[in-house]
Amino acid sequence: MKHYLLAPGPTPVPARVLLAMAQPIIHHRTPQFSQIFAEAKEGLKWLFQTSQDVLMLAASGTGAMEAAVTNLFSPGEEVLVINGGKFGERWAKISGRYGLKVHELRVEWGKAVQPEAVAQTLERHSQIRGVLVQASETSTTVCHPVPEIAALTRQRDTLLIVDGITAVGVYDLPMDRLGIDVLVAGSQKALMLPPGLAFIALSERAWERVKTAQLPRFYFDLAKERENLTKDTTAWTPAISLIVGLREALAMLREEGLDQAFARQARQAAATRAAANALGLQLVAPDHPSPAATGIFVPAQVPGGKLVAYLRDRMGVTFAGGQDQFKGKIVRIAHLGFIDSFDTIVAIGALEMALRKFGCAVELGRGVGAAQQVLMAGLPE
Amino acid sequence: MKHYLLAPGPTPVPARVLLAMAQPIIHHRTPQFSQIFAEAKEGLKWLFQTSQDVLMLAASGTGAMEAAVTNLFSPGEEVLVINGGKFGERWAKISGRYGLKVHELRVEWGKAVQPEAVAQTLERHSQIRGVLVQASETSTTVCHPVPEIAALTRQRDTLLIVDGITAVGVYDLPMDRLGIDVLVAGSQKALMLPPGLAFIALSERAWERVKTAQLPRFYFDLAKERENLTKDTTAWTPAISLIVGLREALAMLREEGLDQAFARQARQAAATRAAANALGLQLVAPDHPSPAATGIFVPAQVPGGKLVAYLRDRMGVTFAGGQDQFKGKIVRIAHLGFIDSFDTIVAIGALEMALRKFGCAVELGRGVGAAQQVLMAGLPE
Numbered sequence: 001m002k003h004y005l006l007a008p009g010p011t012p013v014p015a016r017v018l019l020a021m022a023q024p025i026i027h028h029r030t031p032q033f034s035q036i037f038a039e040a041k042e043g044l045k046w047l048f049q050t051s052q053d054v055l056m057l058a059a060s061g062t063g064a065m066e067a068a069v070t071n072l073f074s075p076g077e078e079v080l081v082i083n084g085g086k087f088g089e090r091w092a093k094i095s096g097r098y099g100l101k102v103h104e105l106r107v108e109w110g111k112a113v114q115p116e117a118v119a120q121t122l123e124r125h126s127q128i129r130g131v132l133v134q135a136s137e138t139s140t141t142v143c144h145p146v147p148e149i150a151a152l153t154r155q156r157d158t159l160l161i162v163d164g165i166t167a168v169g170v171y172d173l174p175m176d177r178l179g180i181d182v183l184v185a186g187s188q189k190a191l192m193l194p195p196g197l198a199f200i201a202l203s204e205r206a207w208e209r210v211k212t213a214q215l216p217r218f219y220f221d222l223a224k225e226r227e228n229l230t231k232d233t234t235a236w237t238p239a240i241s242l243i244v245g246l247r248e249a250l251a252m253l254r255e256e257g258l259d260q261a262f263a264r265q266a267r268q269a270a271a272t273r274a275a276a277n278a279l280g281l282q283l284v285a286p287d288h289p290s291p292a293a294t295g296i297f298v299p300a301q302v303p304g305g306k307l308v309a310y311l312r313d314r315m316g317v318t319f320a321g322g323q324d325q326f327k328g329k330i331v332r333i334a335h336l337g338f339i340d341s342f343d344t345i346v347a348i349g350a351l352e353m354a355l356r357k358f359g360c361a362v363e364l365g366r367g368v369g370a371a372q373q374v375l376m377a378g379l380p381e
Numbered sequence: 382m383k384h385y386l387l388a389p390g391p392t393p394v395p396a397r398v399l400l401a402m403a404q405p406i407i408h409h410r411t412p413q414f415s416q417i418f419a420e421a422k423e424g425l426k427w428l429f430q431t432s433q434d435v436l437m438l439a440a441s442g443t444g445a446m447e448a449a450v451t452n453l454f455s456p457g458e459e460v461l462v463i464n465g466g467k468f469g470e471r472w473a474k475i476s477g478r479y480g481l482k483v484h485e486l487r488v489e490w491g492k493a494v495q496p497e498a499v500a501q502t503l504e505r506h507s508q509i510r511g512v513l514v515q516a517s518e519t520s521t522t523v524c525h526p527v528p529e530i531a532a533l534t535r536q537r538d539t540l541l542i543v544d545g546i547t548a549v550g551v552y553d554l555p556m557d558r559l560g561i562d563v564l565v566a567g568s569q570k571a572l573m574l575p576p577g578l579a580f581i582a583l584s585e586r587a588w589e590r591v592k593t594a595q596l597p598r599f600y601f602d603l604a605k606e607r608e609n610l611t612k613d614t615t616a617w618t619p620a621i622s623l624i625v626g627l628r629e630a631l632a633m634l635r636e637e638g639l640d641q642a643f644a645r646q647a648r649q650a651a652a653t654r655a656a657a658n659a660l661g662l663q664l665v666a667p668d669h670p671s672p673a674a675t676g677i678f679v680p681a682q683v684p685g686g687k688l689v690a691y692l693r694d695r696m697g698v699t700f701a702g703g704q705d706q707f708k709g710k711i712v713r714i715a716h717l718g719f720i721d722s723f724d725t726i727v728a729i730g731a732l733e734m735a736l737r738k739f740g741c742a743v744e745l746g747r748g749v750g751a752a753q754q755v756l757m758a759g760l761p762e
Contacts, residue, residue: 345727346726353760365751372733372745376734
C-alpha cells in the first residue's frame, strides 16, 4: 500500500530535502554550519517578509508560542485571546499558565472573529497589552482577519501576536507591512520539513517590550537567541539536520516563488471546496476558509472517526479528523506544503471511494471532476 | 512540481527498496553478500514459478534476450519469431545478427498472435528449433498467448523462449507448469528496482541444448553463470546494490503475495480500460490487453507526442508515447510494479486535464469515475 500524507502537519517532505538531511551530521560550532545557518536565516526573513531577525528554535510550534508569551509579558498583564478552536484555546492556556489575565473572545468553531468584536474588546479593556490570534486556525480550517486586527493594534500600545504555524508560506502574511509584532511558524507545515523546528520573529516595538517583560524563561530566551543569531549560531544545540533541510526547503520555495506557492496552495483549497460542494458535502468554514486545509463535515450517518481510520489504514490516505466538538464529525484535507494538484485529486478520489464504502450514495468522479475544473487554471501553457 | 512515473519501465522504486540500496556498498566476494544473493536467488525461483535456477545478469533486459539466443542456438539454425511490435522485432534483430535463419510471423500491431498461425508455421517448417515471443509486447500493450504456444512447443523439439520482461510478476506465467523453456525478466518492471539487472531461467531441455549451442558468447555465458550461482555468486562483478534492493523487493512481493500482486496490477489495467471507454477513447489492444500497460489512441486532432511531452514536462506525469507506426498516436499508461489505485486515478485525472488543454471536449472526472468504480473492488473490508 502506498501512503499519502494529506493532514495539515506533518506534511510531505520532498526527496530533495530528505536527501539534504540524509547527509552525514556536521558539528554546529563550525564555519561550515554557520554558512548553512546564515543562508537559512536570510531565507526566513524573505519567507516572513520582514527585515527583522527570524529566530530558529529546536522545538515544535507550541514552543515558539510559549516563547511569544514568556518573552513579551509580565505577571498579571492583560491579553486578549481570540479563541475559535484548539489553537486559540492553546494561547489561552499558555497565557493562563503564566499568570496573565486572559480576556477570551470566543468564536463559534468554523467562523472567523469579527474585527469589530476585537475593536470593542480593546476599547472596553484599555489595559490589554497584547492580542493573540491564529492567522489560520487549523482545527476549524478558518482564517482569522489578521490585517484588520493589525489595523487596530498598530494604533495603540497593544502587541499583535500571530500564530502563523499554518499560515506562513501558505498565504500572503507580510509581517512588516501589516505591522504584526510577533509571528510564529513551524517546520512541518509549508516549510516541507519534519517537525522539530519553530520560528519566531519580533517587531521593533516587541523587542522593546522584551526588555521589560518579567515572565520567567530560560530555554526560550529570545534576547539570548537573537544575540547568537548575529553570530550565525543558536544559544543551545541546534537541530542540525533540520536546519540543513531548511536551507534546501527555502531554496525550493525561492525557486518556485512565494506568490506561485501561495497560488498553488490556494488552488488546492479552492478545488477541494468545489469538490465538496459538487458532492453535496458541507464545509466547516464556508465563509473564511483557510488555504492550509479544508474541513468537510461527513454525512450524518457516517462515523467520521472510522472513515478517517479506514482511509488511513486500508487506503493509505492520511487526512486529519476533527478534535473536541468536531470529533467524529469532520475530515480535514491539507493543502499546505509540498502538495500539488494530483494530491488533491487523490484526496477527493479517496474520499469519494471511502464514502461509498461507508454506504453514501456519492457519484464517483463527480467531486474529482469539480476539483479538476479548478485545477485546470493551474496548468501552464 | 511532483513527478509521477507511470511508464512501463522504469517503474517507481519503493522507499523501502531505495533505503536498502542506499546502504554502504559491501564486497561481493564475502559471506555477507552471498547470504543476500542466496535469498534473492530463492525469491526469484518463487517469482518465476520454477524449480530451475534463475540467473542474475548485470545487464538490461536486452542482454538477457541476447543471452537466450546465443546460449541456445548454433549458426544457421531456424527460429520462429512472433513479431507484433518493437520487442518482437528485437528478437528478429538479435537472431539475424547472430546468423540464425529467422521465420517471422508478423502480427498486426495491437493484435495478439493466433496460436493456429504458430502451429501452421511449425508444421510447414519442421526445422524450427525455437519460438521466440513476448508474453507481454510492451510497445502495443498486447499479451501473446504463451500457454497455447507452449502447448505446441512442448510436443516437439522446439524451445519456447519467452520475453517476460513486462510479464513476470505482472500476471500468472508459471514457467514449469506451462513448459516455458527460457524465461527472461528485467529489474525495472514488476520487480520495482532501477534498471541494471536481467534475469533468465532455462528448462532442463534448454540446459541440454546449451551444451551443443555454438553461437559465440563470453559475458553472457549462462553455463558459467549457473556454475557460479551454485556457489551463491556471479561469474562477473554483480550489480551489488541492485541485488541488495532485489532481496528487499522480493520480500515486499512475498508479503503482498503473488496472486494479490497479479490482482492489483490487473485491477489498474481494467480501471484504465474502463476510463478510456468512458471517455470515448479507443484502446490499442481491446482484445488481448496486457495488464502491464494500456495503450490508448489519442483523438485524431491531438498531436500525441506533444501531449505526452506536456504531461511529462508541465504536469509531472510521465507516460510512454508510441513507437514507430504508433509514434504520436498513442499514450501508454503503466500498471506494473509499485503502482496502486491512486496512481491510476492520477493517470486518468491527468490525461483528462491534458486532453482538455489540447482542445478535446472530454468531461472532467468521467474517466476517473469509471476507474474508481473498478478500483472499488480492490478496497478491503
